Amino acid sequence: MADVVNSNLLDLDGDVAQLTRQLCDIESVSGNETAVADAVEHALRGIGASGGTELEILRDGDTIVARTRLGKPERVVIAGHLDTVPLADNLPTWLDGDGDEQLIYGRGTADMKAGVAMQLSVAAALRNPQRDISWVFYDHEEVNAELNGLRRVTENHPDWLAGDFAVLGEPTKAGIEGGCNGTLRAEVTTRGRRAHSARAWMGVNAIHAAGHILSRLEAYQPQAKNVDGLDFQESLSAVAISGGVAGNVIPDECVVTVNYRFAPSMSASEAAEHLGTLFEGFELRVTDSAEGARPGLDRPAAAEFVAAIGGIPEAKVGWTDVARFSALGVPAVNFGPGDPLLAHKDDEHVPVAQIYQARDALLNWLEG
Template sequence: MGADIRVPRVPGCAHRYTRMVSDEQILDLTQSSADITRQLCNIESVSGNETRLADAIETAMTGYGHLEIIRDGDCVVARTNLGRAQRVIIAGHIDTVPVNNNLPVRAESVEGDDYLWGRGTVDMKAGVAVQLKLACELVSPTVDITWIWYDHEEVAAHLNGLGRLAANRPDLFQGDFAILGEPSNAGIEGGCNGNVRVELRTRGVQSHSARSWVGENAIHKVGQIVSTLAEYTPRQVEVDGLVYREGLNAVGITGGIAGNVIPDECMVHVNYRFAPNRTADEAIEHLRELFPAAELTVVDRAEGARPGLDAPLALDFVAAVGREPQPKYGWTDVARFSQMGIPAVNYGPGDPLKAHADDERVSIADIRECERGLRDWLLG
């Protein structure tokens, strides 16, 4: 059984000490970014269960004299205060979607390339690993840096730890440029699509199924909704030089209470990913136009973000990475930075198509390339 360690928190935090951290949860940040990725992933942190990992990160960061450590719930912040002319915010979420027989992490080779296989490797603990390693090692970067590792990204927007931190500590969001370590194949992905989820309901009248003519079947009424979804052609929209592809899909359907009852209600759960030239309000209005006969309830909404590639720091970063930027089709927290007036991009190891997949795996070469790109840029 491992020893337990108690580490003092910095002044101003809610309580004075971290929770008990066992040997099995201690992170060794002197190892390679790939090794740190494995360590992070093997501390399971499905959304709502991030405390152990947040404790481990806070413990590992304590003792680096060039960093001020701040804790807000299960969000850990480390920042330099060197008096540089510009400040960059670099962030990553520490939670994952549920595990499905894909932990602990294992190494595997695919067509001659080396991968780490397991939940969180792509989304996005490899990106967090790169950030943690550089946070500890870069004592004198050319810009001041605020590193943020936060909770509850993979769930509803109102639970998001970055949003909570922005509300509790807006002073931590003073910056000239931001980078989010979301998987981007070790290239830069600018901005992001917005995201709206709605419930479309049809109503009917209950009756015994043996006398169905007495009732009115709500499920039968969703045919037009399903047809509209199936026939819909998603837009491809150019925004500031990047082409964003939209998506409109049913992601769930419920209706009926028993095998001998005509249902009086049916609900189709619809997800709309919209290009960042639309606001969430405009996206919702578009859905109302598409489904005028349905009762529409907004379940979740998140604004998109324009590419953010015209800022001077962004142009320098693109040059350091050395690859043509691409659009981000999924929603990410670059949108939060954009709403605060901070241009932001996505940059992290891993193929976004493997995010949330049962065979989630990240290329070790991607991890190394992301570390190189960030290190070169931050050291000028």
């Protein structure tokens, strides 16, 4: 394992792969983001003094916003979260491989400190941005949504997140994943009548009745819906089932929990109505929901972003914080180095070449 790179003095003008390691080696499991937030703020404050585009620095807890004030006709928001899931004996970071095949291993490399390093490196390198930019670095993304730093800033300082288009640096293997599906969880309940299992005919078995719910789920044909030029694949699945009183009792209640991932052309309330129709005749209670996000690829800034990055944009089937920007009327895409399938894994890693690729593409777009 290589030597520790950890330093609270981030070098924004150096190698972006080394910057990724510096960021990762400042441990920042959700709730412990202050050290890395302090390091990011200190580094951002030095950009203007070093000849870069001067930034106004704002802070709410461990969320930092650094924005230009150039009077440009458009403003883009580029955001990334500073926290990680808990460690798995995978810090400090280490390198594996050589040349174009070199990988950085360690917690946060893919999700998403390589994306944060991309942001910081580009912010320091910019000399003549064609748009005003708001750089956002936020806390508590990996835990309960009530704690999310973007949510807090949305409530306390919504103007900090204002813009015409947003980029969230979540891992996408340096490709574009537009918007995101919405998500809804609901409990579908059957009712029966209790009885002794030796005289089962005296009762009504609620678990048996749940078979009708499962049959409807099995017969359901998920749809792909085109939104702003991207095909969002929906899905509807049973994710839990509970019922039963004792080994000798016919149960009078059974609950099937379903998860519905719906395209951003549909609101959460419309998704709930859809499930109400599908499960007509059963009790249905929505327990959690989050709106999706349109990618807004028809916006000029988005079209230029796609042209600069290259490749064919894909729809984000999972939920990400781009939905928070969408709720503010700011269309958003996901773009960053790293494979989302490696997020939270013990062997989390990111290709060094992908960090360079994403960093250079973002810089080229912002400089026009």
